[in-house]
Amino acid sequence: MSKKIMLFVILSAMLIVIAGCGGAQPSTEGGADGGSAAAETVKLRLGHIAGEGDAWHKGALKFAELVKEKSGGTVEVEVFPSSTLGNDRDLIEGMQLGSVDFALVAGVLSNFHQPMSILELPYLFRDQAHLEKVLYGDVGTQLKQDLLDNAQIRGLEFWVRGPRELTANRPINSVEDLKGLKIRVPEIPASIAAWEAMGATPTPMAFGEVYSSLQTGVIDAQENPLAFIDSNKLLEVQDYVMLTNHVYGYVLLTMSDLTYQKLNEEQRKAVEEAAKEATEFENNLVAEQETQLVQKFKDNGTQVIEVDTAPFMEKAKTVHAEFAEKYGQELYDSIVNVQ
Template sequence: MLLKKIGIAAAALSLSLSLVGCGAKEKASGSDSGKAEKAVTLKLGHIAGEDDPWNLGAKKFAELVNEKTNGSVKIDVYASSTLGNDRDLIEGMQLGSVDFALVAGVLSNFYEPYSILELPYLFRDREHMEKVLYGEVGEQLKADLLTNAQVRGLQFWERTPRQLTANKKVTKPSDLDGIKIRVPEIPASIAAWKAMGATPTPMAFSEVYSSLQTGVIDAQENPLALIESSKLNEVQKYLINTNHVYGYVMLTMSDATYSKLSKKQQKAVEEAAKEATEYENKIVYEQEKELLKKVKDAGMEVIDIDTKPFMEKAKAVQKEFANKSDADKKLYDSIVKTK
């Protein structure tokens, strides 16, 4: 009888310890309370300068994440290609060595249909771009990026239109003959500038200033904020308002990093991304007139042109890229049909 009682007691004790052990294991492996207690410091990189709206938006995002997680998630922001160029940043997110990045067209090297977004004169205007990026098409683009590249698209941020800068006056496509223009490592950009008459030279943005300075290239194209913050006025004479791409930059996150955060931290990151988007977008357009004045005061001559001849040349490339695959065609048609 005594042995029986001892056996029952031992069994009860064993069950109790087992339950405690399960609880401890559960907390360590996945409960929000366990993860929320662990403070982490994450890295966010981008290629723009300290004064660029990208950097201001990134710092705001970091500030908001810190507030919303009560300090459990800290984000250090690295500007000016400190963590590498666009491709380096994306590969870093895939490996988990970079946690966040602001990247744009080079995403097409990791999920090809993103090249459609880089086609010159694809978006009719800013309103058209916003309806695409902040609607169903944008949500699908983020989902496809996650599936195909293991990179999580948090939010699209706006940029002012891409403009051409050169050391020669350009007012018509024939003026581009013989001009070596730096373009991002994006097939759509390369093909479009070739169609418009230039000699496109793909290279990382970190190499652009020195390449312009030494004459390796004659021209480049980017939004005004990046032109000014990178001091390209020091090595370029003319700013030509081609308005050829209404563009974006995407606030992205390593899916490996995301999966290590608690649900509360994940929610905080997503909420902070939305708020930072509103902040960055507002700055972009508020600064445009001021930036234009800065480059003029710095000695750049600003030239307004008739964009229709450039548009006609570039549009020949659109169908070529739209028909590369079913996914490309579906995306292209969705964008064109968005009203």
């Protein structure tokens, strides 16, 4: 009799445990098809290579704030600046694997979808207005779709940057002064070829290595937008800024498509709306900074040189035809012809 009672107690306890486990499972009703949101908060990671003072980081924080608000707290985004999650290539590969959810990346995307190389050609864009018409028009829309189709990276929104300028440990007053200059460039074939055409000695390098390489003399120069130069304290190890305006560039707020597919419709909508609003915030911030930074540099003792860009442009454009033929003459022409 005692054995029967003991067996009854054990079976009863097992049923209670099973019932309890079943009730603890988070709701997945709807899921990616758009039903009710999961009970548990989805925590996602956004990485970028810029410092905490950069407009990228401030824009990323605004994006995270908006995602949480618009998703009703069901999606939270943690932002990792300063290459904490890796360099550009690491971030892109992480999104393809699903270990990184969002990233702010630019030219290195061309290593994963080659036609993006064309956007990195020095002196491709006439000015900032030309860049914005391309990015926010049909060309930009098609580029984002092609990136998704070919690399499984979802381009949410293009953010604008100030034009890329040259910094060096010696003054560069003319294109002839570039001869023998060891300049760090991103790992982008178009950038490498154009700087070679201008007479420099380009050295492809991940951005996280740039400060120490300038400090130790491994390289003599680098090129980036003024805000990026400032927020990453590069003028601690460089004495001259040359206003070459050689690339009017972008950064793309990207998302792992693997992550996107795991969200329900309401969460996807929250992410997309947050991306649009954060874009306006970041773009306005960049515009404000650009008007202030040249004076800040001068006040801090940096020599700022306004070069005649025409000879630089003439040399750089000698590689345009090669890259247009290689990566898409139609794309190149559609960019150049935007009015």
